[in-house]
Each structure stands twice: as structure tokens, then as C-alpha cells.
Amino acid sequence: MSSNVSLTAVVDEGLGNSCYLVDLGDGTALVVDAPRDLRAVRAAAGKAGLRIRFAADTHLHADFLSAARQLAHDDGATVLASAAGRRAFDHRGLGEGDEVDLGGLGLTALATPGHTDEHLSFLLRDGNHPVGVFTGGSLIVGSAARTDLLGSERAEELARAQFASLRRLSVLPAGTGVWPTHGAGSFCSAPPGADRTSTIGRELATNPLLGIADEDRFVERLLGSLGSYPPYFLRLAALNRGGPPVLDAETTGSLPQLPPSAVRELRDDGAIVVDARPAHDYSRTHVPEALSIPLRPQFATWLGWLVPPEAPVVIVRNPDQELADLIWRALNIGIDRFTGELAGGVDAWGAAGLPTSATPVIGPEEIGGRGRVLDVRQDAEFAAGHLPGAVHIELGSLQQTARDLPVEPTVLMCGHGERAMGAASVLERAGHRDLAVLAGGPGDWAEATGEGLQREP
Template sequence: MSDARDVELTAVVDEGLGNSCYLVDLGDGSALVVDPPRDLRAVRRAVGKAGLRIRFVADTHLHGDFLSGAVQLAHDDGATILASAAGRRWFEHRGVGEGDEVDLGGLSLMALATPGHTDEHLSYLLRDGEQPAGVFTGGSLIVGSAARTDLLGPERAEELARAQFASLRRLSALPADTAVWPTHGAGSFCSAPPGVDRTSTIGRELRTNALLGIEDEDRFVERLLASLGSYPPYFLRLAEANRRGPAVLDPAVAARLPQLPASAVRGMGRDGAVVVDARPVPDFACAHIPGSLSIPLRAQFATWLGWLVPPDAPIVVVRDPDQDVAELVWQALNIGVDRLVGELEGGFDAWAGTGCPTAGTRLVGPAEIDGGRRVLDVRQRAEFAAGHLPGAVHVELGSLAAVATHLPDEPTVVMCARGPRAMGAASLLERAGHHDLAVLAGGPDDWAMATREKLQVE
């Protein structure tokens, strides 16, 4: 719970997407939810634990990294949706704009226009009487930085960065003890760059946020734009999906997957379906369906599913029996991937048991890397710049599919920080016809340690 004023607030964090939504106890048995995702399971648990009913739901902006759960909450709970009137949403909501105030019953919510991350972006100032308790800053001011401004296209990035400069200066004028509750945080590709903490105060940000210390607008813009890395292409689609309003789901059936026999999976693969293997890296390395795509089920599953699988391709899932199918499906639905046509019945063992062809990918340790193999580093640009193996070739995982057929087919060790992204990259290369692939079990730190130990022995 937050200690800001007397407001009872719970942050519900999605570690995989790096986002937070917030549950505010309005003091009369009802609640306000800010920036909920389509996957409402954690929100429902928090609401149930607090014994509240949801009366209001507010979105700070048209999200690009996840589908909003606002429409679902309006349908299921009768919640009133609060959102920017400038967003021109297609569904029923209460449109608000600069200076509009919503009485929540004791507490109130005031809309502040804070464009930059998006055109119609609002922050919401939560007030207890006349006193500011905190501000929901969405994708404007985030802990230690500001959210990126290039999601509406690179041609508008500078214009929106200038708007972000004005928005941050406006927010920084709030009282120093005002809590800062951003949506984007560590792990979010909307952050620029991501910070570590998820909440803060205006006073703390004035002391520690380097962007707030830049008084010259041109220098601010230069600094912000220089920090921007790549982001998943589905970000360009979800804002419009959120404007139209995601389809209402039946949670009781949404997370079920039809069971598909091996023969059906083989036929779907030939017809253009993508087989996504969600098993852990060692299992995929030992044996997998040739041409399948390795995306291990973990917190970041949705990000890489949306990044690596073509947006129109049907998806067939392979998983281990102990992996939670509901978690897998909800992560996909959270980013608008509703093309999961089923899963391999009986898992990979059933595939292998029918005599269907299999493939494997060798896992190697740092000591096994030598000058005879190309080293392909698929981490993000900033990670590579911070330190990499000598002579390593750098291609970000998100960009690899577009260039895989142009890379020479030669013996290659693929690496990332720990292994999951590297195995995904190796599976992409295999799909593109590459041979003699291996994946480093570990990352550059493991290689550096092994190199030091070798030198000490010598």
C-alpha cells in the first residue's frame, strides 16, 4: 500500500511488459483502476483481497504495448471509463480533457493534458480535498526518465519530444511530496530508457531525474531521442485497437486451447502456421519440431511472441505439461495475439512418438567458443554497446528475421545475456535454412569469467 497522504493504493505490476496499473480504494467500498491491462487476473485478485468493487476505470493514453482492460471492466463491473476526449475512442466512455475534474466521492481526479508519449496523453492528479495526493503520469514522467516519443512514427519523434519537455516541466511544478505513479517502468519498451523503481515523488524526481534537470528544450530533445532503442512492431497496431476497443472476452473459456494431433500440426505447418515452442531452452535444445520457433514461457513471453511471429500467421503451441496454458494464452491476448489455433496434443513426446522428424540445437559453454565460429550477439543495442565478445556480429533479435536469409550460412554460436533470446534467434536462423548452429549457455559475463580463469591457469 502507498503511504502518500491517506490514500490506499495498490500497484499491480506486470513484470514482463514492465507496466503498472493502480487500484485506489475510494473509501466507500468501491475502487478506481488506472491503466488496467486486458489480462485482469492480477487486478481481480487485488480487488478481491481488498473487498472492493470497481466503480471507475481510467486510461492515461492509447496504449501501444498492451490492450486496455477498461472495456472489459465496463462490461463486467459496470465501471465508468474515464479517458481523453481527444482520443476519439469508439466505445462508451466519459471523455475528459485539460482541467476536468471527476468526483470520486471524497477523493477527486483532475485531468492534466501531458502530450508527448502520445498526442492525447493525460495525467490524472488524485486529490484528497484540495491537497494533491499523487499523480498518475502514465507514459509522461516515469521514474528517472520520460517515456519515448517515437511511437507515432520517427517523423514525429522530435515534435512529441518537445511536447514531452513541456509536460514534464508542468508535472515538476506540483508539490514536492506528490506521489508519482507511472504506468511504464523497468522492462517496458515504452521507457526511454527503463528505470529501476516504479514509483516516486515529484521531489525525488527533481533531485534525481536527469531529464528534469535540463532547462534547455533543444538539449532535452537531443538527450531523450538519443536514448531510444527499438521496440516491437505490434506497438504500431495496438493504439488503434485500443481506440476501437478490445473485444469483450469470457474469462472462463478465453484461455482454453484446442488439442491438435501431430498429423494436424504437420499439415498446419506446411500451410503457413508458425509452431511456437514454449518449452524451456534445454528442452528445445535437446529436440524440437524442425522449423518451430523457440519462445520460452516466461514473463517476457508476450513481447517476443508479438515481435517474432508475423502478425497474420496462425500459431500452434508446443508446451510441457507443467507449463500453465492460461498464463501463455493470457499473455498473448494481452497484446492482441488471438491467433492461437491450438496446441500439440500430448506435447513434444507425442510428436516424437509418432516418428515425426525432429531437430536439435547444441548448447555450448563459454570455453567452447573459438575462432572457428561466428559469434552472433542478438541483444539490444545498448546491451551490446555496454560490452560484447571481440569480433562478435551484432543483430538484434527483433531484426533478425528480416536479415536471416542474407547472413552467410556458416558455423555460428548465438548468444544473448542468458540464453532464451539466443535460442529464439537460433530457431529463426534454422527456419531460414541455416545449419551448424549452437547457443551459448550464458552471456558475455560468463565468457569473460571463463577467459579470466583460463588465463590464470595458463
């Protein structure tokens, strides 16, 4: 990257995304693909002494709500986005070849459909020199973003568009930076462990999809790599088109404090109690039928996967867990129906004489004779190695099948234990009892028992 350009990547490890802050050299900045949770972006801009003057979105995001409208409201930022996206709020609509003068630097819109119909990449230029390209959900490090978010019936058509878009980007100079939005951990399809940024030259040398010259083979490879994704992906693009409501940051740090009796009544009336404490705390004692979704980087993903957007939510947390962090992560994916939180936490629930539940964590040597082993990892993880005889249902699909599963003693497992504890809570809500969670994952079991894992062909 040119020494004249200062760029900061702001990474959300939980959603697997990056947004970018570009110093425009006059005390202002361009931000690309900023999420609704602007705390990290604000911190980076504040540290550099920058005011955000432009907010660009590469596409109508399905995995998070955009902050573009918020930045226009708070900072007077000009929103740059595809005209074909038909956004229902003030923005500068761009199309193929349109240029934006950033003051010394320039931005050129490149039509790169595939991940979405209206997808744009933004080529950043210093004079006539291409510095880098914000590729959004087109070319990503080691792969390309999924093409099935507009429906399986359009996945092949969009995969063919993605093929053309990647070839178009590949002819940029080899030293051009590749700055994608989606990265490792994103359900928009990025390979695990990949770097967040790259260059055109590096991608030509290492990205297996760029090495496929035949369009049909490319389509087969891309579509064959697609796994499941959270259901909130199906509604966020429309919310981004309309523009998420502008938020008042002062209202996002607190919730009504609810006594145990009120929480019990709300739960019995259909509210979902979300226990955000670490899995080991949930294991020891929890409100019966509470969903275990630990407050960690992946909190938003599993909250959106397991909790319907229309459901009222009551939070349980430990005093040392930041409520604002929980609320902002939820707002990032459009969940805002928090009724309140359990005042005093689980201790107050027990002190009120209300019943509690527990879900034991067991070691590999304790599995024998405990009944069914249910592995709730993603399909690709299961295929790479699992316990012989294990039943496989992805955590995201378990709610739809939990009531149809035979009620029997069950050991839940994943890679480390958090998803397995979440799965145990889903089963408990569906009436299952005699549940346990395996400490660790299949590798830990194989090491402890000396037995081999089973792999899918």
C-alpha cells in the same frame, strides 16, 4: 502518500508496466491503465473486497490492450479517458482541468502530451491536497517515455511537447507521488533497474531529464536514448481506440488438441509452431522450425515481435505450464489466432516417428573454431560490452536478415540464453544449420576465459 488513500500497484514484469488500484473508501475502486489480462487486478480487488467503479486510461496504449471496455462490460465501470483520443466506445471524455468526483477523493485531468498527442495525467486529490499523479507515459521514474511511436517524423515535435509536460508536472508539491505506467523492462523507454514509483521531489533531485533546462538539449538527450520496439506497437493504439473485443474468461483456458500429423500439416501450410518450453528443453529436442519463445514474463513481448498477428499459431508446451497464462499474455498484445496445441507435446511428435531437431548449448571454452558469433541483444546492451569480433543483429531484426546471412556455423548469444535460443530458432526456420547457443552472457564468457570485452564509444 496520505494515510487516507490506499493504493495498490499491480506490476507486469514482462511488459514493464504498472497499473494502479485505488480504494475509494466505499467498497469501490478506481483502476488506472489496466491491461486486458485482468487476473492480477481482479485478485487485488477481491482481496480488498472492492468493486471497480472507474477505469481510467492515461493514453492510447501501444504496448498492451486496455481492459477499460472489458471493465465497463463486466463491472459497469465508468471509463475515464481523453476526449481527444476519440475512443469508439462509451466513456467519459476528459480534457485539461476536468475534474471527476470519486466520492471523497477527486481526480483532475492534466494535459501532458509527448508520449502521445492525447496523453493525460491524472492528479489524485484528497480534498485540496495533491496525493499523487498517474503520469502514464509522461514523467516516469528516472526518465520520460519515448516520443517516436507516432512516426519518426513527429518524434522531435512530441519530444518538445514532452519537455513542457515534464516541466508542468515538476511544479507539483515535492511530496506528490509519481505513479507512472511504464517502468523498467518497458520498450516505451524506462531505464533498467529503476523503482516503479517515486515522488516529484525525488524526480527533481535524480531524474537527469528534469535536470536539463534547455529544451534543445532535452530533445537531443531524449531522442538519443531511444532504441527499437516491437512491431505490434504500431497497431495496438488503433485497437485501443476502437475498444478491444469483450472477452469471455471461460473461453481462454483451453485449445484444440492436435495430433502430430495435423501439426505437421499446419506447419507445412504456413502455421507457426511456437515452443513455449524452457530453452534447455527446446535445446534437447524440438519440432523442426518451431520458434523458441519460453513462457516467462517476457513471453508476450517476443511473441509479438517474432510472430505476425495474422499468422495461425500452434503451441507446444510442457504439461506443467499453464495454458491460460500463455493465452492471457498473448491476448494482452492482441494475438489470438491459436489453431491449437500439439497433443502430448514433443514426446508425442517423436513417438509418431516424425523427425526432431536439437540446438546444443555450449560453454565459453567451446566457442573457438565454431564459426561466427552472433550477439542478438539490444543495441545498448551490445555497446556496453561484447565479445571481440562478434556480429550484432538484434533479435527483433533477425527475421528480416536471416535469409541474407551467409549459411555457416554460428554461435548465438544474449544475456542468459533465452533470446539466443529464440534467435537460433529464427535462423533454423530460415534454413541455417550447425547452430549452437552460448550458456550465459558476455560477462560469463569474460570470467571463464580471462579475456576482456569490447565496448563501443
